[in-house]
Amino acid sequence: MTAIEIDGLGKEYGDLTALDGLDLSVETGEVYGFLGPNGAGKSTTINLLLGFLDPSSGSATVLGHDIERESRALRRRIGVLPEAFSPYERLTAREHVKYAADLKDVAVDPDALLDRVGLTEDAWDRSAGGFSTGMEQRLALACALVGDPEVLILDEPSSGLDPRGMAKLRELIREEAADGTTVFFSSHILSEVEAVCDRIGILVDGDLVAEGTIDELRDGTETHSPLDVRVDAVPEGFDLSDLDGVAAMSVEDSTLSALVTDAGAKIEVIRRVDQVAEIRDVISEPASLEALFDRYANGDSATEGMGDADGSSDDADGSTDGTNTESPEVTA
Amino acid sequence: MSQTLTVARNDFRDVRRSKLLWGVMGIYVAFTALILYAEGTASEPDLATALFGQFFMTTLLLPLVAIAGSYLAIAGERESNTVAFLLSQPTSRAAVVAGKFLSRSLLIVGSLLVAFVVGGIIAVVMYPSLELGVVGPFVVLSIVFVGAYVGPSVAISAMTDTRSRAIAGAAGFYVLTDVLIVFESFSLVNALRFLFAETLGLELGQHFYDFVFNLTPAGSHLNTMYFIFDPSTYQQLPALDATQPFYLKPWFSVVILLAWTVVPLAIGYWRFRGAELG
Numbered sequence: 001m002t003a004i005e006i007d008g009l010g011k012e013y014g015d016l017t018a019l020d021g022l023d024l025s026v027e028t029g030e031v032y033g034f035l036g037p038n039g040a041g042k043s044t045t046i047n048l049l050l051g052f053l054d055p056s057s058g059s060a061t062v063l064g065h066d067i068e069r070e071s072r073a074l075r076r077r078i079g080v081l082p083e084a085f086s087p088y089e090r091l092t093a094r095e096h097v098k099y100a101a102d103l104k105d106v107a108v109d110p111d112a113l114l115d116r117v118g119l120t121e122d123a124w125d126r127s128a129g130g131f132s133t134g135m136e137q138r139l140a141l142a143c144a145l146v147g148d149p150e151v152l153i154l155d156e157p158s159s160g161l162d163p164r165g166m167a168k169l170r171e172l173i174r175e176e177a178a179d180g181t182t183v184f185f186s187s188h189i190l191s192e193v194e195a196v197c198d199r200i201g202i203l204v205d206g207d208l209v210a211e212g213t214i215d216e217l218r219d220g221t222e223t224h225s226p227l228d229v230r231v232d233a234v235p236e237g238f239d240l241s242d243l244d245g246v247a248a249m250s251v252e253d254s255t256l257s258a259l260v261t262d263a264g265a266k267i268e269v270i271r272r273v274d275q276v277a278e279i280r281d282v283i284s285e286p287a288s289l290e291a292l293f294d295r296y297a298n299g300d301s302a303t304e305g306m307g308d309a310d311g312s313s314d315d316a317d318g319s320t321d322g323t324n325t326e327s328p329e330v331t332a
Numbered sequence: 333m334s335q336t337l338t339v340a341r342n343d344f345r346d347v348r349r350s351k352l353l354w355g356v357m358g359i360y361v362a363f364t365a366l367i368l369y370a371e372g373t374a375s376e377p378d379l380a381t382a383l384f385g386q387f388f389m390t391t392l393l394l395p396l397v398a399i400a401g402s403y404l405a406i407a408g409e410r411e412s413n414t415v416a417f418l419l420s421q422p423t424s425r426a427a428v429v430a431g432k433f434l435s436r437s438l439l440i441v442g443s444l445l446v447a448f449v450v451g452g453i454i455a456v457v458m459y460p461s462l463e464l465g466v467v468g469p470f471v472v473l474s475i476v477f478v479g480a481y482v483g484p485s486v487a488i489s490a491m492t493d494t495r496s497r498a499i500a501g502a503a504g505f506y507v508l509t510d511v512l513i514v515f516e517s518f519s520l521v522n523a524l525r526f527l528f529a530e531t532l533g534l535e536l537g538q539h540f541y542d543f544v545f546n547l548t549p550a551g552s553h554l555n556t557m558y559f560i561f562d563p564s565t566y567q568q569l570p571a572l573d574a575t576q577p578f579y580l581k582p583w584f585s586v587v588i589l590l591a592w593t594v595v596p597l598a599i600g601y602w603r604f605r606g607a608e609l610g
Contacts, residue, residue: 043610050420052609075422082416083610089412091342091350096417102338103421127349143417 001028001152002184006051008058011044011206018044021058026184026199033193034186035176035293036203042186043083045203050080058287063150076104079149081157086139089129093139096128097146106147113142118168133160141172147257151182153176158192170196187230190293226285227266229256230278238276243268254280335423339431340438343405347439356400357443363389364447365454372458380444380466384557386451386568388514390474391553394452395510397443398481399502406489406604407498415609429601433486440478444471469560473553476586479593480549481506489598493607510550521545542580549592552585 004026004277011019019041026032036042047053049062051071065074087096101108114124117138123131128139137160144152152173157221173183173196187193193200194214201211210217213243214325234256240249245265249258256273260266273279347353367389371382406428409415418428448471455462490502512520521541528534545551559582563569578584 047610052416052419054608072424075420080420082413082420084413085417086413087417088342088346088414090346095342095345099338099342100417100421102342103335103418103423105334105422140417235400270607 002026003028003030004032004060004184005294006045006049006058006060009048009055009060010057011041011048011053012056014031017206018029018047019048022203022206022208024201024208024211026182028182029177029180030199031173031185031197032201033197034184034203035190035193035200036188038188040188040203041206042188042203043155044206046083046153046184046186050082050151054228071203076155077149078151079144079146080146081137081140081152081154083155085136087136087139088132090127093124093131093142096139097142100143100146102265104147108146110142113145114139116145117142117172118165134162134165137161138165138168141169145172145176149181151184152176154183154185156185156186156188158189160187175269225260225263225266227258227269228281228283228285229258229270229279230254230281230283231256231273231279233277235276238273240269240272243272284296335427336430336434339423339427340434344435344438345431347435353401353439357397357440357446360393360443361447361450362396363393364451368454369453369458370531377459379455379461379463380561382459383466383470384561384568387470387557387560388552390477391514391550393508394440394444394474394477395481395550398436398440398478399485399506399534401440401443402432402482402501403489403498404495405432405436405486406493407492408489410493410609411495419609425605426601429486429490429597429604432489433482433597435484436486437479440482440584441475443524444474444478455585473556473559476556476589476593477549477553479597480552480589481592481596483593484549484596487596490600490604491607493609502557509548513545513548513550514554539577539580542576545583546580547588549589552588552592555580555585556582556589558582 002025006022009019009022010017022041022045022138034042034045043052044074048055049060049067051067051074054068058319062074063077065071065077067074091099093114097108097110097113099111111124115121119138119142123135128136128250131139137157141154141157144154147207154173157169157195161169170192173185177183177198179195183196184195185193197214199211199213200217201208202217203209231254234251236255238251240246240258243265245260245262246269247259248262249256251257260269270282363488364386367386368379368382371377371379371385398584406415409418419425448467452462452467455467484505485502488505489498508520510516516522521544524544525541528536546555556577557569558572561569563571
């Protein structure tokens with residue numbers, strides 16, 4: 001069963017493309033981390049799912065409800081922590097939870113929920129206007145949990161939370177997931193989603209550039225180490241695509257960046273460059289998911305190549321029966 | 333329906349804790365007390381005369397109170413993003429508009445009633461009689477008048493996404509439909525007369541200009557004075573022409589006031605329904 005099915009969803013503002021034909025599906029009971037740098041289109045996607053925005057193209061369903069035609073029925077069955085949640089300044093925490101429950105037409109025990117998200121009891125009857133960002137975020141989470149929703153959509157739930165709040169949030173997400181709740185959770189910080197998500201999708205510039213379990217993504221990146229070679233000048237038309245083990249290449253100023261699928265190919269790259277230019281520096285970065293995400297988040301020019309390369313690594317995984325055993329070329 | 337009441341209840345709870353709003357509404361209460369007190373110090377105080385003055389004051393001041401109390405109803409939620417909480421729930425946008433109208437109307441009518449209670453106490457102490465035949469219709473017409481400004485204010489609020497646009501819209505509406513109607517020396521009706529008669533040479537007749545006046549909520553409200561006050565007693569009130577068409581009659585003014593309450597709200601809802609948030 002799919003809880004969220006997004007099919008070619010796009011959103012344009014005039015010339016600006018906020019979301020570019022996104023395809024994505026989240027299975028029931030899954031915790032899905034929707035990762036991407038700020039401005040990548042994560043909130044646009046969520047706002048489209050909630051009916052706050054109208055799609056320019058494509059369609060989507062949540063729990064089988066069409067986002068455009070059945071928005072209210074859809075929202076009745078989900079819990080939402082919206083982007084930049086802002087409480088009513090003159091309503092108390094309890095009143096907020098009660099308000100959400102009344103709008104959803106469900107019974108609620110506000111105290112139990114507020115306690116569960118870790119809002120201290122002395123704050124329950126205080127006006128939310130005096131809350132810190134962390135307290136607001138906990139209140140938002142309590143409101144999202146009203147009515148024990150089947151799907152939780154959390155837009156940057158960790159913003160403003162201190163480390164203890166983050167731990168609490170992770171614990172909550174795990175509890176909800178154990179309970180069978182589907183969690184769709186956006187963030188721009190990898191370590192947050194890594195700890196709780198079954199699957200991660202990375203969104204950059206309105207495009208899903210990578211998707212998979214943490215292990216899949218890690219395997220994908222471990223076979224793709226970035227190699228930067230700084231030279232005096234990169235010759236016009238210099239090309240490495242004929243080299244085995246080089247997935248992508250790009251040039252920026254006097255630095256040539258390559259993505260190497262086989263560590264042994266690194267020296268080959270350096271040799272080739274050495275023939276045509278004077279090498280000033282060689283930077284070989286350790287491959288990691290963080291490096292991958294940093295590259296995406298920084299909008300590195302190598303990203304497109306990496307998206308393609310990712311697909312080929314999945315194939316490689318398949319040929320080794322999908323196990324996590326490292327292939328010989330990688331360790332070479 | 334229950335969602336409308338939920339929105340109204342929580343909105344009312346939120347705004348009634350706003351001190352600024354109470355300050356604005358205090359102004360209307362203070363003016364009411366002042367007018368009744370001033371007339372009450374006369375040698376033979378007459379409550380109907382005092383209310384005659386109070387009626388003009390109401391035409392001019394009550395819309396300000398209504399606008400101040402409702403222009404942020406929805407635009408304020410969009411500016412502060414509390415609307416994200418509100419619409420993340422299965423809330424219908426119709427319930428938002430209706431609920432906001434309900435709570436803000438209640439708020440303004442509530443402060444109106446406070447003003448009348450204060451006025452009533454002054455009347456009991458200073459005036460020979462509490463003329464319920466005048467006071468009753470006065471209260472009812474004031475409540476109808478409140479709707480004709482809360483409706484458009486909530487509607488403008490539903491059509492705008494920032495505080496500044498909402499206040500610009502509401503202030504513009506007030507000036508156009510009240511200030512530029514009530515004061516004859518610089519009224520829109522006279523400007524129209526100048527445009528059509530003097531510039532274009534069109535003879536449109538007095539009924540046309542009277543109708544334009546009657547079409548505005550402030551003009552309509554003033555026209556309903558005939559329900560309470562007799563032109564033979566109050567010289568400021570022009571005599572009622574028995575042959576005038578229905579659209580100039582006081583009962584039709586009530587229809588216009590009710591239309592001002594409902595029609596802008598419908599337009600506001602229609603715009604809000606299609607609005608993109610965030």
